[in-house]
Amino acid sequence: RETAGLAQIPAAEAAGTSQAGLSRFERGRSLPSPELVRTLAGVYGATAAETARLVELAEAIRPEHLNSRVIMQRGLNHFQQRLATIEASSRLVRSFHPAAILGTLQTRAFVTHVFGRAGGDLDDNAKSTATRIGAQSLLDDLDRQWVLIQTEGALDWCYGSAAIMAEQLDHMVEVSRRPNVTLGIIPHRTPATVQPLHGFHIFDERAVHFGTTSGAALIGDQADIEEYVAKFNLLAELAVYGDQARELLTRIADEYRQST
Known part of the structure; x- marks a missing residue:
C-alpha cells in the first residue's frame, strides 16, 4: 500500500472494506480472505505473479x-x-x-x-x-x-x-x-x-x-x-x-x- 502511495482510508474504500478492517489486516490482528487479498493486490498495482503468490498464501493460512x-x-x-x-x-x-x-x-x-x-x-x-x-x-x-x-x-x-x-x-x-x-x-x-x-x-x-x-x-x-x-x-x-x-x-x- 505504501509503495502504491495510498493511505489506509482511500485504499480501504477502493477495496470495498473498512479502514479499521484494513488496519487489523496490516497489523496481523486478523486474516483477510483470498478474495479480498486479490482485490487489494489490484488496488495496489501488484503484478500477476505477486497477486498469485499473495492469494496462495491467503488460501493456505485461512x-x-x-x-x-x-x-x-x-x-x-x-x-x-x-x-x-x-x-x-x-x-x-x-x-x-x-x-x-x-x-x-x-x-x-x-x-x-x-x-x-x-x-x-x-x-x-x-x-x-x-x-x-x-x-x-x-x-x-x-x-x-x-x-x-x-x-x-x-x-x-x-x-x-x-x-x-x-x-x-x-x-x-x-x-x-x-x-x-x-x-x-x-x-x-x-x-x-x-x-x-x-x-x-x-x-x-x-x-x-x-x-x-x-x-x-x-x-x-x-x-x-x-x-x-x-x-x-x-x-x-x-x-x-x-x-x-x-x-x-x-x-x-x-x-x-x-x-x-
Whole structure:
C-alpha cells in the first residue's frame, strides 16, 4: 500500500472494506480472505505473479479444521505444501511437541518412515517426504528465526529403530548450532505449570497449526493465537538450551547406539 502511495482510508474504500478492517489486516490482528487479498493486490498495482503468490498464501493460512479422512482424500502432500507455504511466509516460527520429533528437525530417514507408514498413495507419500525435507532449506535463511521445544520423552520414543533415532538426535545437535535456531529440551521430571495436550506451531503471530489423531487445524483468531503464545512461553521456561541440550541429545543418541 505504501509503495502504491495510498493511505489506509482511500485504499480501504477502493477495496470495498473498512479502514479499521484494513488496519487489523496490516497489523496481523486478523486474516483477510483470498478474495479480498486479490482485490487489494489490484488496488495496489501488484503484478500477476505477486497477486498469485499473495492469494496462495491467503488460501493456505485461512482458518480451517480438517478431519484426517479429508486430509487423506486430498492427499497428504496437499496439506504438507500448505504448511510449507505458511512457513515460507513467516519470519518467526515457534514449535513444540511433547511426543514426536518436530518436522523441521527430522532427518530424511525419519521422514521417510513417517510417511511410509501413513497409508494412502505411495507416490503421494514420496511427494510429502520431498516437501517436508525441502521446507527445511528455509533454515539456511539467517533472516528467519526458529524456536523449537521438545520434551525428553519425545527423544526417548524409539520411532522406527534405534539406528534412525541415533542419527536423528545427532542431526538435532547439529541443527542446534545454527545461529537462527533456538532448540530447547524439557528434561524428565522438570516441575511444570502447564499441561500441553498436543504439539503446535505458531507462525509469526498470524496463525497456529496443530494436529491430533483425528485431524488438523489452522487457527487465525487473535485471542486463540495469544493463548498459544502464552503457553509456548511457559513451556520455553522449562527447557534447557545450548550445551545442556546438546549433552542431553548426545547422551540419548549414545544410548540408542549401544542398543543396536
